[in-house]
Amino acid sequence: MKIVIPGGSGQVGHMLARHFHAHGDTVTLLSRNPKPAPWRSISWDGATPGAWIADLEQSDVCINLSGRSVNCRYTAANRRAIYDSRIQSTRLLNQVVASLQSAPRVWLNASTATIYRHALDRPMDEATGELGGGEPGAPDTWNFSIDVAKGREDEFFATTTPLTRKIALRSAITFGAERGGVFDVLSGLARRGLGGTQGPGTQFVSWIHETDFVRAIDLLIDRDDFSGMVNLASPNPLPNSEFMRALREAWGVGFGLPSPRWAVEIGAWLMGTESELVLKSRRVVPGRLLEAGFRFQFAEWPFAARDLVERWRRNCGLVLAQPRD
Numbered sequence: 230m231k232i233v234i235p236g237g238s239g240q241v242g243h244m245l246a247r248h249f250h251a252h253g254d255t256v257t258l259l260s261r262n263p264k265p266a267p268w269r270s271i272s273w274d275g276a277t278p279g280a281w282i283a284d285l286e287q288s289d290v291c292i293n294l295s296g297r298s299v300n301c302r303y304t305a306a307n308r309r310a311i312y313d314s315r316i317q318s319t320r321l322l323n324q325v326v327a328s329l330q331s332a333p334r335v336w337l338n339a340s341t342a343t344i345y346r347h348a349l350d351r352p353m354d355e356a357t358g359e360l361g362g363g364e365p366g367a368p369d370t371w372n373f374s375i376d377v378a379k380g381r382e383d384e385f386f387a388t389t390t391p392l393t394r395k396i397a398l399r400s401a402i403t404f405g406a407e408r409g410g411v412f413d414v415l416s417g418l419a420r421r422g423l424g425g426t427q428g429p430g431t432q433f434v435s436w437i438h439e440t441d442f443v444r445a446i447d448l449l450i451d452r453d454d455f456s457g458m459v460n461l462a463s464p465n466p467l468p469n470s471e472f473m474r475a476l477r478e479a480w481g482v483g484f485g486l487p488s489p490r491w492a493v494e495i496g497a498w499l500m501g502t503e504s505e506l507v508l509k510s511r512r513v514v515p516g517r518l519l520e521a522g523f524r525f526q527f528a529e530w531p532f533a534a535r536d537l538v539e540r541w542r543r544n545c546g547l548v549l550a551q552p553r554d
Contacts, residue, residue, distance in 0.1 A: 230249070230254045230255070230289040230290060230450075231254070231255045231257075231284075231287055231288045231289050231290070232245075232249050232254055232255065232256050232257070232288060232289065232290045232291075232292065233257045233259065233281075233284055233285050233288045233290070233291050233292070233333070234246060234256065234257070234258050234259065234291075234292045234293075234294060235259040235273065235275070235281075235291070235292075235293045235294065235295045235318060235322065236259065236260070236275065236293060236294040236295025236296060236318065236339075237258035237259065237260065237292070237294055238258060238260040238261075238262065238264070238270075239294065239298070240403075240405060240407060240409070240410045241294055241339075241400075241403055241442075242258060242294050243407075244403070244405055244439055244442070244443065245292060245443060245446065246258060246266070246268050248443040248446075249268075250267055250268050255268075255269075256268035256269065257269040257270070257271060257281075257284045257288070258270040258271070259271060259272075259273040259281050259284075259295075260272065260273070261273070261274060261275070269284075271284065275295050275314060275317060275318035275321065276317045276318070276321060277321070278321070278325065282325055282329075285322075285325060285326070285329065285332075285333065286329050286330075286331055286332075287331070288333045289333055289334055289335075290333055290334070290335055290336075290337070290450055291322065291326070291333045291335075291336040291337070291393075292336075292337045292446070293318065293319065293322055293336065293337070293338045293339060294339045295314060295315070295318040295319075295339075296311065296314045296315040296318065296339065296381075297310045297311045297314040297315075299311055299374070299503075300501075300502050301501060301502060301503075302498070302501055302502065302503065303370050303373055303503055308373060311377060312376075312377050312380065315377060315380070315381045316380055316381060316384050319338060319381055319384045319385050320384055322336070322338075323384070323385070323387065323388035323390070324388070326390050326393050327388050327389070327390050329392070331392075332390065332392040332393045333393055334392070334393060334394060335393065335394045335395075335396065335449070335450055336390070336393050336394070336395050336396070337396045337398055337446065337449060337450075338381070338385045338395065338396070338397050338398065339381075339398055339400065340378055340381060340382055340385075340397040340398055340399045340400070340458070341374070341378050341399060341400060342399050342400060342401040342435050342460060342461075342462055342511050342513040343361075343371075343374050343375065343378060343505070343509065343511060344360055344361065344375055344378035344379065344382070344399060345358045345359060345360060345361055345399075345511065345512075345513055346359050346360065346361035346362075346364055347361065347364060347367060347371070347432075347509050347510050348433065348510050348511070348512040348513075349431060349432070349433065349510050349512070351512070352466070352512050352513070352514040353460075353512055353513050353514065354460060354513075354514050354515070354516030354517075355399075355457075355458050355459065355460055355516050355517050356516055358460075358513070360375070360379065361375040362375045362376065362379070368505070370503050370504075370505050371505055371509055374505060382397050382458070385397055394453065394455070394456050395456055395457075396449055396455060396456055396457065396458075396459055397457065397458045397459070398459060398461055399458055399459065399460045399461065399462075399513070400437070400442070400461040400462070401435035401436050401437050401460075401461060401462035401463070401466075401511065401513055402434070402435065402436050402437070402506075403436075403437050403438075403439060403442045403461075404436055404437070404438055404439060404533065404537055405439040405537075405540075406439070406537050406540035406541040406543075406544050407544065408544075408545065411506075412537055412541070413541070415473075415476060416476065416480065416538070416541065418485075419473070419476050419477045419480050419482055419485060420480055420482060422482065422484055422485060422486055423485065423486050423488070424473050424476055424477050424480075424482065424485035424486075425473060425484075425485030425486045425487035425488060426469060426470040426473055426485075426487040426488070427469050427473065427487075427488045427493055427507045427508075428469065428488070428489070428490045428493050428504075428507060428508045429469075429490070430468060430469045430470030430473075430487075431468050431469070431470070431510070432468065432469050432507075432508060432509065432510035432511075433466045433467065433468055433469070433510045433511055433512035434466060434467060434468070434469055434472040434511065434530075435462045435463070435466040435511040435512065435513040435514075436462065436463055436466070436472075436530065436533075437461055437462050437463050438463070438525075438526070438527035438533045438536070438537070440526055440527060441463070441525050441526055441527055442461060444523075444526070445461050445515075445518060445523060448518070448521065448523055452521065455517070455521070459515075459517050459518065460513050460514065460515045460516065460517065460518070461515065461518075462513045462514060462515050463515075463525060463527065463528055463529075463530070463533070464514050464515055464519060464525060464528055465528055465529055465530065466511065466512050466513060466514065467530055469507070471530075472530060473485060475530050475531040475534050476534050478531070478534075479531070479534035479535045479537070479538045480538055490504075490508065493507050493508060
């Protein structure tokens with residue numbers, strides 16, 4: 230297959246590029262700052278047509294991951310950049326894909342599981358999940374993230390592309406074992422004795438292991454009956470207190486200093502990011518994948534955490550404390 234990944238320079242883009250490249254597919258990343266890689270990487274700005282259109286014309290699959298990183302403070306300037314980078318790139322791709330005579334047969338567009346409301350009471354699947362926005366007491370930053378997700382999905386489905394099937398990927402946090410990713414950051418806290426309960430600890434964490442993420446992408450590409458919104462998440466989200474305990478155990482760490490809400494807010498400010506990732510309850514489940522018979526290799530977080538720790542050790546060439554029996 231020929232696969233084009235706009236905005237593929239981040240962790241998830243490299244995860245997918247490695248996967249497809251290893252399976253013999255032809256991979257082209259579209260990036261504002263192309264860098265040497267085992268696959269083709271070319272320039273685009275996410276806002277205007279360019280030479281990359283020829284690559285899209287000859288492709289089988291488009292996986293659009295473009296968008297300014299949300300790992301920042303939500304200042305007015307950052308909010309505008311986050312919103313515009315997602316809407317403009319999606320609008321541009323719609324215009325181009327609709328005009329191609331030989332368009333990709335499937336287009337997967339990044340969305341996010343944070344589009345659902347703060348949920349403690351029940352799981353959110355694609356059929357019965359309630360979208361968030363405007364809940365009483367919800368922080369303005371949470372509403373902003375939901376508005377961005379809704380706006381991107383609306384833009385994605387606004388243009389008809391008769392030759393191209395469309396899927397919006399409502400992804401939970403994808404955990405891989407590379408340096409700099411979310412798992413690396415959380416693991417650093419756990420190893421230093423700071424990996425205790427974060428905030429109230431009752432908020433649910435939705436997640437997916439990198440292996441299941443790429444396997445699910447393969448299924449969505451292969452199955453012509455899939456279109457619309459799809460949740461990419463483990464079937465077993467769990468409360469933050471249990472999530473952090475399993476992570477500590479995977480690292481062989483017996484204690485983790487808890488972080489009350491005020492400490493999480495201060496820590497997020499010091500790190501130049503927002504507390505939403507930790508404090509909002511995401512109780513998202515993959516209803517459509519399960520109905521299609523998809524079997525997760527890493528359905529439970531304790532097992533996934535142990536595997537990720539082993540992968541992290543191999544990737545970093547380190548031998549740290551072994552988990553206790």
